[in-house]
Amino acid sequence: xxxxxxxxxxxxxxxxxxxxxxxxxxxxxxxxxxxxxxxxxxxxxxxxxxxxxxxxxxxxxxxxxxxxxxxxxxxxxxxxxxxxxxxxxxxxxxxxxxxxxxxxxxxxxxxxxxxxx
Amino acid sequence: xxxxxxxxxxxxxxxxxxxxxxxxxxxxxxxxxxxxxxxxxxxxxxxxxxxxxxxxxxxxxxxxxxxxxxxxxxxxxxxxxxxxxxxxxxxxxxxxxxxxxxxxxxxxxxx
Numbered sequence: 001x002x003x004x005x006x007x008x009x010x011x012x013x014x015x016x017x018x019x020x021x022x023x024x025x026x027x028x029x030x031x032x033x034x035x036x037x038x039x040x041x042x043x044x045x046x047x048x049x050x051x052x053x054x055x056x057x058x059x060x061x062x063x064x065x066x067x068x069x070x071x072x073x074x075x076x077x078x079x080x081x082x083x084x085x086x087x088x089x090x091x092x093x094x095x096x097x098x099x100x101x102x103x104x105x106x107x108x109x110x111x112x113x114x115x116x117x
Numbered sequence: 118x119x120x121x122x123x124x125x126x127x128x129x130x131x132x133x134x135x136x137x138x139x140x141x142x143x144x145x146x147x148x149x150x151x152x153x154x155x156x157x158x159x160x161x162x163x164x165x166x167x168x169x170x171x172x173x174x175x176x177x178x179x180x181x182x183x184x185x186x187x188x189x190x191x192x193x194x195x196x197x198x199x200x201x202x203x204x205x206x207x208x209x210x211x212x213x214x215x216x217x218x219x220x221x222x223x224x225x226x227x228x
Binding site: 110 | 121123126151153158159160161162163166206208214215216217218219220221
């Protein structure tokens with residue numbers, strides 16, 4: 001079974017620009033979550049999508065948005081980029097955030113490294 | 118306000134010895150906990166989990182202990198191997214909500 005894929009792997013943008021990141025979950029997984037990782041901060045939860053609906057949202061400004069398509073693929077968009085948005089953006093898929101390990105285990109992609117200059 | 122804390126940013130252990138990674142949480146409503154391992158340039162990979170109805174879960178060299186009264190969990194790796202050198206994240210959640218991750222502990226296993 002193919003793992004979670006994220007594109008692009010690396011991205012360099014300048015302040016004020018916008019960016020779209022893409023995530024393809026494991027086949028059959030309907031939940032996709034996005035995280036931002038910065039040094040010393042661990043993984044900060046951005047949002048989770050399930051069946052094309054945003055189910056949970058973290059504490060990030062409205063410049064961060066996302067969506068999920070009918071095939072469970074998800075995109076994340078950041079508008080008006082700031083220097084502080086430089087980070088590794090990770091996508092994770094799971095069957096669902098339900099009961100049991102098989103539902104809760106999240107499989108992560110390799111991430112997209114975004115650098116804002 | 119960090120709900121999940123890993124107070125040791127780094128840990129060094131000799132090969133063959135035990136590695137103990139600690140994690141503390143503040144939200145008593147958390148009912149499910151996981152440990153992830155992350156190598157550079159890769160996404161985190163799931164290691165082991167524990168539900169709040171248990172106090173121990175074991176999988177090969179990895180054992181997770183949960184002390185609900187202390188809101189503390191720990192990951193034991195025995196014996197430690199050089200390939201275990203990575204950043205370890207602890208994560209917790211309330212049912213139906215997103216996972217909250219700790220900042221990670223970098224483990225170095227010295228040959």
